[in-house]
Structures are given as C-alpha cells and as structure tokens.
Amino acid sequence: MMHSVSKRTLASSRFFTRSLATTIGDNFGPKKYGGKYTVTLIPGDGIGKEITDSVKTIFEHQRVPIEWEQVDVSGVDSDKAKIDEAVLSLKRNKIGLKGILHTPNTPVNKSLNVALRKELDIFASLVLIKNIPGVETALKDIDMVLVRENTEGEYSGLEHQSVPGVVESLKIISKYKTERIAKFAFDFAKKNDRKLVTAIHKANIMKLADGLFRQTVKEVGVDYPGIEVKDMIVDNASMQAVSWPQQFDVLVTPNLYGSILSNIGAALIGGPGLVPGANFGREHAVFEPGCRHVGLDIKDKNVANPTAMILSATMLLRHLGLDAHADAISSATYAVLAEGSVRTPDIGGSSTTTDFTEAILKQLD
Numbered sequence: 001m002m003h004s005v006s007k008r009t010l011a012s013s014r015f016f017t018r019s020l021a022t023t024i025g026d027n028f029g030p031k032k033y034g035g036k037y038t039v040t041l042i043p044g045d046g047i048g049k050e051i052t053d054s055v056k057t058i059f060e061h062q063r064v065p066i067e068w069e070q071v072d073v074s075g076v077d078s079d080k081a082k083i084d085e086a087v088l089s090l091k092r093n094k095i096g097l098k099g100i101l102h103t104p105n106t107p108v109n110k111s112l113n114v115a116l117r118k119e120l121d122i123f124a125s126l127v128l129i130k131n132i133p134g135v136e137t138a139l140k141d142i143d144m145v146l147v148r149e150n151t152e153g154e155y156s157g158l159e160h161q162s163v164p165g166v167v168e169s170l171k172i173i174s175k176y177k178t179e180r181i182a183k184f185a186f187d188f189a190k191k192n193d194r195k196l197v198t199a200i201h202k203a204n205i206m207k208l209a210d211g212l213f214r215q216t217v218k219e220v221g222v223d224y225p226g227i228e229v230k231d232m233i234v235d236n237a238s239m240q241a242v243s244w245p246q247q248f249d250v251l252v253t254p255n256l257y258g259s260i261l262s263n264i265g266a267a268l269i270g271g272p273g274l275v276p277g278a279n280f281g282r283e284h285a286v287f288e289p290g291c292r293h294v295g296l297d298i299k300d301k302n303v304a305n306p307t308a309m310i311l312s313a314t315m316l317l318r319h320l321g322l323d324a325h326a327d328a329i330s331s332a333t334y335a336v337l338a339e340g341s342v343r344t345p346d347i348g349g350s351s352t353t354t355d356f357t358e359a360i361l362k363q364l365d
Contacts, residue, residue: 038092045101047294048295050304051099051309052097058361073086116286117151122280125277126145126188126280127148129146142265146261146290147185147188149178178212196250200234237251242264276312311333
C-alpha cells in the first residue's frame, strides 16, 4: 500500500516531461526493438554499479520495456577501446543511463565525462534541486533548476605550459553555444511554468568572456515574454544559495559555475545521493545523478543512496514517454523517503542500498 505523498511532491516527480526533448530538436529517436527500448547503461566508477543495479532491479520488477546495453567503462584505467565502445553505443541508441566516471588528478588522464559530452555534443546539463519530504534540512521550500553549459568554458581542456612553472588554461565562451544553452533554459522554463531565469557569471572580472555570456542570455530572454531575466555574480549567487535559495527558479550557468552550484544545491537538500540530473544534445540524452560524486570511499559497502540514480532513471522514462512507469517508481521512492524507517547513512539512517531498493519494491507491490 502506498504511503500518502503530497500533491506537490507528486508534481515534482512529474517535473520532467517528454516535451522537453523538443527543445533540442526532433532528431531524437531512441532505438526500439520488439516492443522494448534499447538503452545504453554505463555504471561508472565507485558506487555506480550498486546504484545502477538498484535501478535494474526496480525496472525488472515493474516490467519496464527497456533492454540494457551495458558498457563497463572506467575513468580509472582510461581504456580507449571501452570509451569508443561507450560512445558508439550512445550514438546507436540515442539514450543512456550513466554513473559517474572517475577522473584522476594526474596530467595524463583526461576526464571521460567531458570526453563523452564533447564527442556527442551533449551540451546541456539539467539538475533538479528540490526539498524531499522526510529528509530534514535547515532550509525549506527549495525548488530550483540548474541548467549548465556542458561543452566549453573552463572545461575546454585547452592548457599548455608556456614556460616552466607557468601554465595557461583557456576559458572558451562563444555566442553560439551561449545562445543554445540560454534557449534551452528558457524553453524549459516556459514548458514547466517557471517564471524566472537567472544568468550566473563573473562579468565584473572576466568582462569579455562572462560579459558575453551575461549579455547573450539577456538577449535571448527578450523572446520569452512572461519570463523574468536576472543575472548574478557567481560568488554572490553562492552566498545567496545558502542563505535564501527560495529566490531562485531556473539558473543558467557556464560550465564551472554550474558544477559549484550543483554541489551547493545538493548540500541544501540533503546530499548528492538525492539530486537527479540529465544531459541533452541535439540527438542524444544521457541521464545521471545531478551532483557528480563518484563515491570511491564507499564502493562495495552497500551503503550508497540510490535515490538520485532512481529519479534520474524516471526522468529517462518520461523522455521515452513511459509516464506510467515513471510515476509509479518516483512516487514509491518519495514514499519510502517520506515514511523514513528505511534510509541510508547519508541521510541519517543505517539501511543498506539493498534495504532501500527492497522498500521501494514493497511500495510498488
């Protein structure tokens, strides 16, 4: 029997709608064979296998019409053949569910997360930051969406050592890609009845790069009557996020600032294990936890919180038009969290990943 969940919570579980795909073009065409969609699954490093196994168990229980094409690529060993296999799988299937890939802090190891996004031009990161009933936090009524440009900015990967001891790292901001991410943010706001888009920048210092980002977002906003456009310097936005997050609705950011603010947002609502996310390109969609924590320290301990991965997977289902399955799974997940007797250590409990998954299955029964 389902525990009661507020209408507002259920509404948030339907936050992501299939119509969002049309904001990035109509070329999206996931492969469907024998009544089932073929979806690329990249468990990733750290806790990735445990939390994607949770999703696989729930989907199997609910007879969700998805066939997984699993690619076990890792950022630890940087196996180029596996990277190529993952990219080809996503090119073929158009849609994927992904854990986080570890990026070692060494100059020879490139970020596989960045490589996948650049290779497939998956330009928009969408992170949903919202209080969850049953998870106590210091601040309430948080409900904001973070839209992050995924392919340039400080993550351009263009670095060189001009002379020994001096490294130059290029930050790339282009009008074309800023317009593209701005349109994505405003389209999302329009289709989800959001009334404010705030551009996050550091234009007071980086007057050309961030100045271009700020101005371009404002120019795009002119074409969306009824949606207010503001801008805020990133350091002030960070302070505002931890003191008065309720003022934010949709935030659109360059790459690095989005990474920082997604972590702040995760802390506000209870931790990285609760934040769902997705990434979109013209033809591809990859769903993954919105706060990109690998969890190497708790790998194989069966204590990881699978909520973020489960909710990301329900966003994937809505993207495929499988709303009934998405509603059932997300509602059951919220119900377990609201009831509170089964919760993982990150949100004050002692339950295992397996316990949490089984509790959701009981709700679904």
